[in-house]
Amino acid sequence: MTIIDGKLTAKNLREKLAIEVAEMKSEYGVQPSLTVVMVGDDPASQVYVKNKVQQTQAIGMISSEINMPANCSQSVLLDQIKALNHDSSVHGILVQLPLPHHIDESAVIAAIDPNKDVDGFHAINSGRLFNGDLGAMVPCTPQGCVLLIKQHLGGDLSGKHVVVIGRSNIVGKPVAMLLLQENCTVTITHSRTRNLPEVCRQADIVVAAVGIAEFVKADWIKEGATVIDVGINRVITHDGKYKLVGDVDYQAVIEGCGAITPVPGGVGPMTIACLLKNTLLAAQATISKRSV
Numbered sequence: 001m002t003i004i005d006g007k008l009t010a011k012n013l014r015e016k017l018a019i020e021v022a023e024m025k026s027e028y029g030v031q032p033s034l035t036v037v038m039v040g041d042d043p044a045s046q047v048y049v050k051n052k053v054q055q056t057q058a059i060g061m062i063s064s065e066i067n068m069p070a071n072c073s074q075s076v077l078l079d080q081i082k083a084l085n086h087d088s089s090v091h092g093i094l095v096q097l098p099l100p101h102h103i104d105e106s107a108v109i110a111a112i113d114p115n116k117d118v119d120g121f122h123a124i125n126s127g128r129l130f131n132g133d134l135g136a137m138v139p140c141t142p143q144g145c146v147l148l149i150k151q152h153l154g155g156d157l158s159g160k161h162v163v164v165i166g167r168s169n170i171v172g173k174p175v176a177m178l179l180l181q182e183n184c185t186v187t188i189t190h191s192r193t194r195n196l197p198e199v200c201r202q203a204d205i206v207v208a209a210v211g212i213a214e215f216v217k218a219d220w221i222k223e224g225a226t227v228i229d230v231g232i233n234r235v236i237t238h239d240g241k242y243k244l245v246g247d248v249d250y251q252a253v254i255e256g257c258g259a260i261t262p263v264p265g266g267v268g269p270m271t272i273a274c275l276l277k278n279t280l281l282a283a284q285a286t287i288s289k290r291s292v
């Protein structure tokens, strides 16, 4: 049984990106820059923003943060996004989700310039991904999942049966599209799926992205299967402390599976590394536009 080390894989990816960032600076005088817009103070988002700002700067990119109050109106937020769209010194824009309930998330995502949409959430980018267009900004968590799977299984995923648990626009659907592009046979399951344990037992690879702590049990997993745990759930332990657990019953599943990603230290760090990669790609696209 292998524990897939997302922390190390993410570190290796960041080191490669740092070299490309330095080359871009010296050859073109361009330093990739990412702006994170945060509305209100959701604690889960704060953890993420803290890690992201530190890691963006550590690989030589510019990172800035715009904080808006929780009661900020949708039109003020949309104006802020428009200003960032027009600011040529900003290559990547990320609006932290979730947003307060009075703001329409889809309207906000639609306002981001698709070329600066480093989350890959804009309909133009999901459409490109759906069409297998290599120009898509690919969502970070799905990208991270595929990199971890390929690293463990050695690149060729042809014919592997993947069962994805969860059908969100940010993980379930895009990870299914990426794996389909890798020639996997993909089953997307969700809360209405019948006989979910039985369906999961067919899988060579399980991607758990439901957002329910320790939802996936040991007897759902075929012996030797690869288990990718996307969940980040904060639970209270018996001694009253908080800890992070995934969507997989980790202690039980490690017995029989072939490989598993831990939480923390699995998909989470890869999400941030892929965000940095998307920021670099967004910056590179502005250079190739300039030179022609």
Ligand SMILES: Nc1nc(=O)c2c([nH]1)NC[C@@H]1CN(c3ccc(C(=O)N[C@@H](CCC(=O)O)C(=O)O)cc3)C=[N+]21
Pocket: 044, 045, 047, 048, 051, 094, 095, 096, 097, 098, 119, 140, 232, 244, 263, 264, 265, 266, 267, 268, 269, 270, 271, 272
């Ligand atoms: N527009 C937008 N894009 C996002 O990608 C996005 C977002 N909004 N809102 C919040 C969620 C959450 N998210 C995480 C990414 C990495 C870790 C991560 O690195 N986790 C560490 C542990 C962190 C800890 O110790 O708490 C790990 O799993 O090892 C966590 C959470 C991105 N999100």
